[in-house]
Amino acid sequence: MSETSEISALRREYVAAGLHRADMQADPLQQFEQWMQSALEAHPDDATSMTLATADAEGWPSARIVLLKRYDSRGFCWFTDFRSEKGQHLAENPKAELLFYWRGLERQVRIRGRVEQLPYADGETYFHQRPRGSQLSAAISSQTEVIDHRSTLEERVEALDSQYADQVIPCPETWGGYCLIPEHFEFWQGRENRLHDRFRYTQVEGQWQIERLQP
Missing domain, CATH: 2.30.110.10 (Electron Transport, Fmn-binding Protein; Chain A)
Structure with a gap:
């Protein structure tokens, strides 16, 4: 079959x-x-x-x-x-x-x-109200756009997390x-x-x- x-x-x-x-x-x-x-x-x-x-x-x-x-x-x-x-x-x-x-x-x-x-x-x-990790992911991603490698995204998350280590992450206007x-x-x-x-x-x-x- x-x-x-x-x-x-x-x-x-x-x-x-x-x-x-x-x-x-x-x-x-x-x-x-x-x-x-x-x-x-x-x-x-x-x-x-x-x-x-x-x-x-x-x-x-x-x-x-x-x-x-x-x-x-x-x-x-x-x-x-x-x-x-x-x-x-x-x-x-x-x-x-x-x-x-x-x-x-x-x-x-x-x-x-x-x-x-x-x-x-x-x-x-x-x-x-979202978990910090979800905020970071949303803030660094241009959703649906092509990216060369996952590591690029991970590096952006780490950089933004360090930038706002003791601060509130701003909500992107996008x-x-x-x-x-x-x-x-x-x-x-x-x-x-x-x-x-x-x-x-x-x-x-x-x-x-x-x-x-x-x-």
């Missing part, structure tokens, strides 16, 4: 309880909060991991895993280097989608919307946060025989409309 055939033969059965319209919260943020709390209880190390999908001005997509650091009625926030590929994409095309996948719960959530850059003060506050303002949610619950439950929230005249989707 070829490797391709072996992959195509892989199967996973979904056994979770169903998702019913009557159980869905009217506000998708409240529904997300319920699912996030379940994910934190089940797998706290991975619960906030999310795929961030962006596209450049020509429509070429790119996706990567980032960590959710805050969410509330304003939106869903993460932090990064503004010069990174995702930062460049968002400067050209400030729209994105987030995907949470909680394998143990057999659940996915997709959240789509426009993205805004957070004020510098927000990034600075979170920057100084580092900070983004906030996705949701316009579309989809909640997916895996079900037996691939007859999955899917519910979509869409804003219509300022109100959230809920629709069941075919699997």
